[in-house]
Amino acid sequence: MKLNFEISKSKRKKLYIQLYDEIKNMIFTKQILPNEKLPSVRQLVNRFSLNSSTVLKAYELLETEGHIYKIPGSGTYVKDRKNYVEDQEQKPIIENFKYGQIRINESINFASATPGVEVFPTKKFQESINKVFHEAGGEALKYHETQGFIGLRKVLAERLKYDFHDVYCSNIHITSGAQQALDLIKKSLLKPTSTLILSRPTYSGAINTFKGSCKIVTVEMLEDGFDMEELEEILNQTNVNFVYTMINFQSPTGIRWSHEKKMKLIELSKEYDFMIIEDDCLSELYFYDNPAAPLKTLDKDNRIIYIKTFSKILIPGMRLAYMIVPKELSPQMVAAKFASDISTSGLNQRALTFLLRDGFLENHLEETRKLFRKKFELIVELIEEIQDLEIYYRPEGGFYIWIILPNFINSNDLYLELKKRGVSILPGNVFYPDGAKDNRIRISFAAVTEDEIKIGIKILNDTVMSFKKINNSSDDFMPII
CATH class of the missing domain: 3.90.1150.10 (Aspartate Aminotransferase, domain 1)
Structure with a gap:
């Protein structure tokens, strides 16, 4: 691939913006075609005498705007524009x-x-912040582990061990909200050849995140969960890799799955070898003394990637959520998280740790x-x-x-x-x-x-x-x- 442009350090425009602009122009003028592989970070570093962080910034901006996509272990490619034109x-x-x-x-x-x-528990959160500074001081303001503050992951593992199977610090990942968790799944696990099932209707944030990154197939949402007959027809005809669900009080319908359909979905995941992405944001907000159990409580074979946010049940501005992923997928999640924002706010993670420890939640x-x-x-x-x-x-x-x-x-x-x-x-x-x-x-x-x-x-x-x-x-x- 010929890169017929130069990057100049004498220009006022930042180097990564120059690189971003030039590659974007080549995409829009079709000098680089859809699904064509882009030069590696190392190749661009050598070609233009840049720092690798400069190239990564340019690529991250192009990916954020939907111009390119990454395939872990393979490289970076141009996205087909018809797949991300604004709907x-x-x-x-x-x-x-x-x-x-x-x-x-x-x-x-x-x-x-x-x-x-x-x-919002404003006063309690303020007390927790004060505790963090009292105990950790400036350490709370440093970058924390990419996978998440170990103290928070230990507290979560302890809380979840009675309901979930095989949950340890090593397979819990802290994210900056549930939306980032979906984005990390997209970046680390989905490929253009992957098939993902969504319900009709489903959470708009999932649609916007996954659309254009893989093949999407939909199944009708009934009053107790998926239309299982339609789902099985799809599974018999298509090699499905992932199924995205909101089991309890789904957006937009408010539907809560029946126990029978939850069991059936897990059985089908084993029979047809697909992973389930469970987005659980509201299960604690039940009305009538009838607690809503996440699908993950039934997962004995680690077939579920579980996402839990604190935005709806505590404080949205903390931007805190966590994922439970199968052990073998953890390295990919850590790599994707590091590329996205290095780590989630350590101050907020430590404050949440105090809120969870004292039974306040x-x-x-x-x-x-x-x-x-x-x-x-x-x-x-x-x-x-x-x-x-x-x-x-x-x-x-x-x-x-x-x-x-x-x-x-x-x-x-x-x-x-x-x-x-x-x-x-x-x-x-x-x-x-x-x-x-x-x-x-x-x-x-x-x-x-x-x-x-x-x-x-x-x-x-x-x-x-x-x-x-x-x-x-x-x-x-x-x-x-």
């Missing part, structure tokens, strides 16, 4: 997430899946469940009073309500109209890899107060009625022939 159906979620994870006073935010600040979760149950019962009662809306599934925990719209409303049109009226929701198509199902919306009550719920659902009702009037008016119009 028009994803625009609503991108727009919403400009404020969807952060509360904005002038919006009633039914889009956000992040709990409001009133549930259990008491905090009990209070959080009471709060969310109260909001859940209020919002369901109000939605059920709107005659044209149907709640697809009445969840037993979490904070998602999946709503079926009447045939005279398109979810994108409703999203836009509600946005004008100061209410944010998410249209259903962002939860489908192919952008299907424009007659559903997801409402989350994580970030709203009870007063905001009352006002927001009233606005939703008024908006639905306005669409209905427009529809009836058009039906009443009969042209003269």
Whole structure:
């Protein structure tokens, strides 16, 4: 491959930006073709007399923007642009997430899946931070182990040993949130030739992470889990490598899998030799004294990559989650983590360690469940009073309500109209890899107060009625022939 450009140290532009710009230009002008292998880091270092960190920065930026992909042990390749051109159906979620994870006073935010600040244990976290500085001092501010602070991993291993099989410090990995965990799986395990199964619908963050990095096949989500007949048909026809699931209180439906289907999925993983990625963000937030067990509790053969975040159950700004991975995959995860951000905040990891050691989390979760149950019962009662809306599934925990719209409303049109009226929701198509199902919306009550719920659902009702009037008016119009 000819690299017909030069990198100049005399320019004001940083060296890695120059390299990034030049390679990006070659990709867009088709001087480098889709799936063509790029020069190695060492080759670029020698060609342009650069530091390896400069080349790595350029490649990381290109990968972050979706221009290239890596195959561990093979090299770096150009991504086919048709696989990462912005999906028009994803625009609503991108727009919403400009404020969807952060509360904005002038919006009633039914889009956000992040709990409001009133549930954050601010004082307790401050106490934990003070303990960290008292015991560790400046050590807490250094880079920590790439795999995660050993003290935190020991505490997690001790907590999990009664419910999970074969969990040790060595196969627990601390990540900067669950989204990074998904990204590390993509970077370290998925290949363009891999096949991954997602449900219809599924968590939009998983769609955005995995789309373009592998072949995606979907299976219908029923009220107790996957459509197992459809799944087995797929498995009989396709060599599946991974299945992604949210077993408890799934986004966007709130569905909780039945025990029978959980067992069946594990049996199929052994029979057809695929790995299961379990994204568990909400299992502790059950409402009716009926705890929700993760799929991982049934995993006796280490076929599950388990992801657990503290963003939904504790403090999102800590950006802390962990993965439990089979021992043989740990080196790949460590390498991918190091390339991503070297390590997760040591200060936050140490503070979380104190919160877990003193039993605080259990008491905090009990209070959080009471709060969310109260909001859940209020919002369901109000939605059920709107005659044209149907709640697809009445969840037993979490904070998602999946709503079926009447045939005279398109979810994108409703999203836009509600946005004008100061209410944010998410249209259903962002939860489908192919952008299907424009007659559903997801409402989350994580970030709203009870007063905001009352006002927001009233606005939703008024908006639905306005669409209905427009529809009836058009039906009443009969042209003269």
